[in-house]
Structure formats: structure tokens, C-alpha cells
Amino acid sequence: MPNIKSAKKRVLVTEKKTMENKAVKSALKTQIKKFLAAVAEGNKQQANALYPETVSAIDSAVSKGILHKNNAANKKAKLAKKLASIA
Numbered sequence: 001m002p003n004i005k006s007a008k009k010r011v012l013v014t015e016k017k018t019m020e021n022k023a024v025k026s027a028l029k030t031q032i033k034k035f036l037a038a039v040a041e042g043n044k045q046q047a048n049a050l051y052p053e054t055v056s057a058i059d060s061a062v063s064k065g066i067l068h069k070n071n072a073a074n075k076k077a078k079l080a081k082k083l084a085s086i087a
Helices: 005-041 044-063 069-085
Strands: none
Touching (some): 005 069, 044 069
16 A cells, blocks of 8 residues: 555545446446347347447447447447348
8 A cells, every 4th residue: 555645546546447447348248248149049129229239338438448449340340240140
């Protein structure tokens, strides 16, 4: 544990931000898993409904700095390809 006041504050702020980032990342993974489960079942209607929500969650993570924009583009491309495969 640091002794300097500003260093103590940085530790607290970092812990708080880490928890927020984990929450967003966890929610994103859950959303992706929901979409992939719908695709695996072959449920085209549900997959079509979940796709925009999933893409929105990915874009939200990018805007918060949790995912890199290229990583997000890669994820979205893979999801779109899976969606097209059940068509």
C-alpha cells in the first residue's frame, strides 16, 4: 500500500475503474453468448433480433475504451458471418 496521498488515491480510482470495466466486459460476453446460442439452435428470428443488440454492445465497449476498434470490427464480422450461415 502506498504512503503518498496521491498514490493512495490512484490505487482506489484504479480499483473502481477496473470493476466498471469488468462489468461492461462481462455484459458484452453474455450478450455475445446469447447470440451464439440462438445461432447454434438455428433460431433465425431470435438471432436476427439479438444481432443489433450485440453489435450495439460491442460498439459501446469500444466507445468506453474496453475493446480496440479493430478487435470490435473483427467480432462484428464474425457474428455477421454466423448470422448469414443460418439464412
